[in-house]
Amino acid sequence: GAGVSQSPRYKVAKRGQDVALRCDPISGHVSLFWYQQALGQGPEFLTYFQNEAQLDKSGLPSDRFFAERPEGSVSTLKIQRTQQEDSAVYLCASSTLAGGTNEQFFGPGTRLTVL
């Protein structure tokens, strides 16, 4: 596909359950970003990868959140022991070059609902 894809599109989890969200960036894109968008808010930065290296994880809200991009392409955001406040849309974005000034192409997001 031409764009960024994310799966699943929708995820319902019971409180305390672990979830894994997948992002397939545009092929060849060096940079990959994860954002969290709560209802009625703008996206909030979580973490940034340049190829396989996680260069910035300053936005991860707690140590229950973990992201990886082992081969520098597909990335997974894992949330352990989910809480109701984790309910949000999780957006993945990729860009051709390193750094935040390059255009970021966003996926459609995964809507996570924690009951």
Next chain:
Amino acid sequence: DQQVKQNSPSLSVQEGRISILNCDYTNSMFDYFLWYKKYPAEGPTFLISISSIKDKNEDGRFTVFLNKSAKHLSLHIVPSQPGDSAVYFCAAYSGGGADGLTFGKGTHLIIQP
């Protein structure tokens, strides 16, 4: 602490008229600004950007103005078209800060026929 503020949750404009969306920021370290457009159930798509060394950038019907002294930027769309109805996010980036973008809460633009 909201570093990027979009104070109008919604804006209604008649088709053919000018739409002006406003954005204010508080962090003087921001040096690059972007506007994204979002349709329901889709991810945001990039519209236009401006570096802090400029005060205007134009691309077709879209123009972004930056007033650094006022820490204010605006997006002008002229003429407005029905397909412009969407949520518009203002975003900012600081080369010396976190690697991701800082977004405002968005403004829902509605173009009336």
